[in-house]
Amino acid sequence: xxxVYIRQDLVDARPAPGRTGGPIDxxxxxxxxxxxxxxxxxxxxxxxxxxxxxxYNFLFGHAxxxxxxxxxxxxxxxxxxxxxxxxxxxxxxxxxxxxxxxWRPNIVFAMLALLIIPLLIPSAPFKRTNALLFxxxxxxxxxxxxxxxxxxxxxxxxxxxxxxxxxxxxxxVGIIGSIPLGILxxxxxxxxxxxxxxxxxxxxxxxxxxxxxxVLFMASIMLPLFMPQGMTxxxxxxxxxxxxxxxxxxxxxxxxxxxxxxxxxxxxxxxALGLGYWKRTLLIVLPQALKNVIPGIVNTxxxxxxxxxxxxxxxIFDLLNTVQAASSDINWASPxxxxxxxxxxxxxxxxxxxxxSRYSLWMxxxxxxxxxx
Amino acid sequence: MTNLSVTAPEGAAMQISQTDVxxxxxxxxxxxxDFHVLRDINLKVMRGERIVIxxxxxxxxxxxxxxxxxxxxxxxxxxxxxxxxxTADLKRIDEVRREVGMVFQHFNLFPHLTILQNLTxxxxxxxGIPKAEAEAAAMHYLERVKIPEQxxxxxxQLSGGQQQRVAIARSLCMQPKIMLFDEPxxxxxxxxxxxxxxxxxxxxxxxxxxxxxxxxxGFARQVANRVIFMDQGQIIxxxxxxxxxxxxxxxxxxxxxxQILH
Numbered sequence: 001x002x003x004v005y006i007r008q009d010l011v012d013a014r015p016a017p018g019r020t021g022g023p024i025d026x027x028x029x030x031x032x033x034x035x036x037x038x039x040x041x042x043x044x045x046x047x048x049x050x051x052x053x054x055x056y057n058f059l060f061g062h063a064x065x066x067x068x069x070x071x072x073x074x075x076x077x078x079x080x081x082x083x084x085x086x087x088x089x090x091x092x093x094x095x096x097x098x099x100x101x102x103w104r105p106n107i108v109f110a111m112l113a114l115l116i117i118p119l120l121i122p123s124a125p126f127k128r129t130n131a132l133l134f135x136x137x138x139x140x141x142x143x144x145x146x147x148x149x150x151x152x153x154x155x156x157x158x159x160x161x162x163x164x165x166x167x168x169x170x171x172x173v174g175i176i177g178s179i180p181l182g183i184l185x186x187x188x189x190x191x192x193x194x195x196x197x198x199x200x201x202x203x204x205x206x207x208x209x210x211x212x213x214x215v216l217f218m219a220s221i222m223l224p225l226f227m228p229q230g231m232t233x234x235x236x237x238x239x240x241x242x243x244x245x246x247x248x249x250x251x252x253x254x255x256x257x258x259x260x261x262x263x264x265x266x267x268x269x270x271x272a273l274g275l276g277y278w279k280r281t282l283l284i285v286l287p288q289a290l291k292n293v294i295p296g297i298v299n300t301x302x303x304x305x306x307x308x309x310x311x312x313x314x315x316i317f318d319l320l321n322t323v324q325a326a327s328s329d330i331n332w333a334s335p336x337x338x339x340x341x342x343x344x345x346x347x348x349x350x351x352x353x354x355x356x357s358r359y360s361l362w363m364x365x366x367x368x369x370x371x372x373x
Numbered sequence: 374m375t376n377l378s379v380t381a382p383e384g385a386a387m388q389i390s391q392t393d394v395x396x397x398x399x400x401x402x403x404x405x406x407d408f409h410v411l412r413d414i415n416l417k418v419m420r421g422e423r424i425v426i427x428x429x430x431x432x433x434x435x436x437x438x439x440x441x442x443x444x445x446x447x448x449x450x451x452x453x454x455x456x457x458x459x460t461a462d463l464k465r466i467d468e469v470r471r472e473v474g475m476v477f478q479h480f481n482l483f484p485h486l487t488i489l490q491n492l493t494x495x496x497x498x499x500x501g502i503p504k505a506e507a508e509a510a511a512m513h514y515l516e517r518v519k520i521p522e523q524x525x526x527x528x529x530q531l532s533g534g535q536q537q538r539v540a541i542a543r544s545l546c547m548q549p550k551i552m553l554f555d556e557p558x559x560x561x562x563x564x565x566x567x568x569x570x571x572x573x574x575x576x577x578x579x580x581x582x583x584x585x586x587x588x589x590x591g592f593a594r595q596v597a598n599r600v601i602f603m604d605q606g607q608i609i610x611x612x613x614x615x616x617x618x619x620x621x622x623x624x625x626x627x628x629x630x631x632q633i634l635h
Binding site for chain 2: 263265266268269270271272273274275276279283284287288291367369
C-alpha cells in the first residue's frame with residue numbers, strides 16, 4: 001500500500017533559510033573551515049605582510065611627494081620620486097607641444113570629456129546631436145585646433161604632439177575607426193557574394209598575420225619609398241591608419257563570432273517579415289550579435305589602447321615614450337627616477353583600461369533582457 | 374494552370390482566375406546538395422483555404438512551406454504566391470514576404486526588443502507606418518491573442534505559449550494575406566498547446582488562408598479544408614479531413630495514421 005500517496009495539504013512557499021551573519025561567522029566559513037584552509041589563510045596573511053610594506057613604503061612611506069627636491073630623491077633609501085613626475089607632468093601630457101599653446105589641447109580635452117560622458121550615459125538626452133558633435137564636429141575642430149595654421153593659430157606640426165594627448169588620439173581614432181570597419185568586414189566575410197567575401201577574408205587574414213610593429217615600420221619606412229617624389233603623408237596619420245586597420249581585422253573576427261552565435265531563426269524571422277538585408281542586419285542581427293561579444297570587443301580595445309605604445313618605435317612620442325625620454329633628464333637623475341616614471345605610465349594606462357573594462361561590464365548588465373535564463 | 378505562368382507583378386492587372394489562388398506550386402523540386410528533398414510538388418491553395426500538412430519527420434513538410442516565402446530556394450518548377458512568381462529577384466521576394474506571415478516552431482521573437490517593439494518593427498520599417506499607428510495596431514493584435522498586459526516585457530520573461538501567441542500577433546501586424554505555420558505547437562509544454570491552437574482556430578474562422586505543418590490531428594479535423602500527407606519529399610495523399618482520417622487510401626498514409634492515432 002506504500003506506493004499510493006495523495007497529498008492532502010499544499011505546502012506554502014517560505015523564504016530560504018538565512019545564514020547567520022557577522023564577520024566572525026564569515027571568516028569561520030570562508031577562511032578557517034578546515035585545518036588545511038586555516039594553514040593556507042595563515043600563510044597568505046604572512047605573504048601579504050611580507051610584500052605589502054615595501055610596496056607601500058616605496059609608493060608612499062619613503063616617497064618624495066610633489067614639491068620635493070631632487071636632493072631628497074637622491075637620498076639613501078628614498079622611495080618613488082613623485083616630485084619628478086610633477087615637475088615633468090606637462091611633458092607627459094603634451095609632449096613637445098609648445099608651452100604657450102597648451103590651452104589648445106586643454107580645450108580639446110575639455111570638449112572630449114563634455115561630449116563623451118553624456119554619450120556613454122544611456123539616459124542622457126540629445127543622443128543624436130551629441131553623437132553628431134562627437135563623431136563629426138569634434139574630430140574636425142580638434143584637428144584644426146591642435147594643428148593650427150588657421151584663424152591665426154600658430155602651426156604646430158604633429159612631430160611636436162606627444163604624451164597622453166597622442167596616446168588618446170591614436171586610441172580614440174583607432175577605436176572609433178575600427179568599429180564600423182570591423183563590422184563591415186565581419187558582415188562581408190559572411191556574405192554570399194564571392195568577391196566581397198574573398199576580399200574581406202584576404203584583408204582580415206593579412207592584417208591579423210602581421211605584427212603591429214611590422215605594420216608601423218612598413219607605414220613609416222617603406223610607404224614613403226613608394227610615394228611619388230615630394231609627396232609625404234604625415235607620420236602620425238600613417239600610424240593612425242595602421243593601428244585602425246590592424247585592430248579592425250581583430251574586431252571583425254570578434255564580431256563574426258557574435259554573428260555566428262546568433263540562432264538562424266533570428267535571420268529567418270526578420271526575413272519572413274519582409275525586412276531586407278540591411279534592415280535585418282541593423283535592427284535584428286547587429287544589436288544582438290554586438291551585445292553578445294561586448295567582452296571580446298572591449299578586449300580588442302584594451303589591447304589597442306596598450307598597443308599604441310608601440311608607435312614609439314617609429315619616433316612618435318606617446319605617453320610611454322615621453323616617460324622614457326624624460327628618464328634620461330639629468331636634472332632629476334636619481335636611483336628611482338626611471339622606475340617612478342614607469343610606475344606612473346603603468347598607472348595611467350591602467351586607469352583608462354580599467355575604466356573601459358568597468359564600463360563594458362555595466363553595459364552588459366544593462367543590456368541584459370533576461371532571455372538567457 | 375497555364376494562365377498562371379504570366380508573372381504579373383502585384384497591383385498590375387491580374388486575371389480573374391488568379392485572384393482566387395493564394396499559392397500555386399507547379400512541378401517543384403528541391404535539393405539540399407545531392408539530397409532530393411522535395412520531389413514533384415504540385416499544390417494549389419485557394420484564398421481562404423486552410424491546409425494542414427502532415428507526415429513523418431524528414432518528409433519535407435517544413436521545407437515545403439519554407440519554400441513558399443523563399444526561406445528555402447527551389448531549383449526546379451514554379452511557385453506563385455499571390456500571383457507573384459518567386460525567383461532570385463530579391464525585390465519580388467520581399468514583396469511576397471510582406472504578404473505572407475510565418476510562425477516558427479521556436480517562436481523566433483527578437484529577444485532584445487520588448488513585445489510591443491517586436492510587433493511594430495516590421496510595420497514601421499517595412500510598411501513605413503507611423504510609430505503611434507503601428508503601436509495601436511500592435512495593441513489590437515495583442516488583445517486578440519489575449520496578452521495585452523505583456524506589451525512592455527521582453528520575450529525572455531514570457532512562457533512558451535505566450536511567446537508563440539506574440540509570434541502570431543507579430544505576423545498579423547503585417548496584415549498578411551497568407552499565414553504559414555511551421556509546427557507551431559511542437560516546442561510547447563502540453564498545457565500551453567491549447568491556448569495557441571485557440572488563436573489559430575479563431576484565425577481560421579475569420580477566413581485567413583493558412584498552411585499549417587502540425588501534428589495536431591484534432592486541429593486538422595476541426596479547421597482544415599484539406600489534409601496533405603507527405604513522405605520522402607513527395608505529396609502522397611491529399612483529401613478532406615473526414616475522408617483522410619477515416620478512409621486513407623495509400624499504404625504509407627495508413628501506416629502513419631495507425632501510428633499516431635491510437
